[in-house]
Amino acid sequence: MSIVGLFAQLLAVILALALAPLLTGWVNQWRAWLQNRRAPGLLQPYCVLHKLFNKESVVAEHASPIFRVAPYIMFGCMALACGIAPTLSTDLPLAPAADAIALVGLFALARVFISLAAMDIGTSFGTLGARREMLIGFLAEPALLMVLFSASLITQSTSLAMIVETLAHQPFAIYPSLAVAGVAFTMVSLAENARVPVDNPATHLELTMIHEALILEYSGRHLALVEWAASLKLFAYSCIGLALFVPWGVAEAGTPLAILFAIPMLVVKLAVGGVLLALIETINAKMRLFRVPEFLATAFLLAVIALLVHVLLGA
Template sequence: MVVISDILVQGIQMLLVFLLAPLLTGFVRKVKARLLRRRGPSVLQPYRDLLRLLRKEVVLADNASWLFRATPYVTFAAIWVAAALVPTFATGLLFNWTADLIVIVALLGTARFFLALAGMDVGTAFGGIGSSREVMIAALAEPAMLLIVFCVALVAGSTQLSTVANFIASSQTGLRVSLGMAMIALVIVALAENARIPVDNPATHLELTMVHEAMILEYSGRHLAMIEFGAFLKLLLYVSLIVCLFFPWGIAIFGAGPLSYVVGAGVYVLKVGFAGFLLALFETATAKMRVFRVPQFLGAALMLGLLGTLLLFVSKSL
């Protein structure tokens, strides 16, 4: 019975992120449109886009290899697994101990590795430009991410997300400067990893300014649907990660019963919606930066992570 309820909770979690991810992107787009005094498409538009893409035929380049065709599935699966392992509405999920924060980051790395390879597969200039810039951004984001992990692990004594969330949700933590720095750093990393403004522009098709979109330029039909869906999931994953690490209040403790799960889920959706609103606000207020300004932007995240860690060495309560 316990096992069944465990599996049920884990299954609901996987299904929840699966269903919620396009909605978040649709919501962000809607808010952005309203901020620009446009009416904007419905928040359900990403679902419709995905269905439309799924029904279309795949237009494949003559020299595309099996790797190009396998990548959408591998990428999506890796991101989905990673997203399912981040606690959303409840901690202590069945498979939480499979992967800690470092593994989740590395799973996203696997997804990116294959996507960057697929960008090189057809041999067009756009794929190359996208891949080479993507790996540069990743190379800058990963050290910053490790320092964030380090900082959080110093406070909570664990890299296991459930443990961290439980620890921070408990009242003993209070406000901490170092966690604040880690949070800002994580937001910067999340913006870069999700190809958002100011690092990349998800809406543009102006070729020379794009990174992620250039890499997947050759994809179409169901393959493109998988990749887009993967990107939606990744955005939700990072939002969930920020929420789970720094604002875990309201998250249901494992085994707390169905009612608290429902409350946890409601609070989670509210938090994600608020984060989506902030993201839209930030993107509307900021301009995209030149590619070679990105190192400075991500360097700030690195330094914040390092500073947060050092502050913790100075005093455990900072």
């Protein structure tokens, strides 16, 4: 562990915490523009967070402590996820603590806690949301794991930092398996981040809501933390996707100056990714809930095919 590594680690986490709401704002802005609406300001998510933190928290009378700790645990998990995703540099002191499999476990841990919190109040919407969230989770999780496995088999490592190190700093090569895995990853990310066509982050229509039904009872600082954690999750997913499929620009170990170059690269990549996400959300309609398993099963199969392609072609 080097001082530079420690610095890069801290910088990555702080950058993620600071930039994640901006990414959400950017996607929302583009979505509005593409749908011919007037867009909210780029900094709108920060204003919302500030407002929510100032507000009093209202908690249901019979809520147990699980309801109150869940937002913090979700936030902590997402902070760690942003810490181990190689956003700026591959020389991360935290990277050995959790590899790709542990990362999937980390997302699952956050999902389990927020679902339990939703069941805790015992309202019809909360339990409905918990059930749907776990449904999407159990379908998306294996697909995500298979995507990460395809990359692991290419690089002979499950450590995210090593995967990116190997993919980014070697002669340019196109891996057919990674191309297929990329499609699967995009589908999984849409589902996991409650995006159209799986879920709509801007709906409170009871028949269709998933993520919103989960967090219906939250208010004040708890809601702020959940929202922040949700944008951190989007940020972490985007960073992992970028690191796996467009890894160029991430700083190698022992090159402190490259980090300075990595920041603008990351911002540019995220900006482009955000526009693409808004575009996907605009040109797709939200699907019925019972089509979601088909959608995610397709992602799962694509990820398995990616694995097979790698084993067959050796690439």
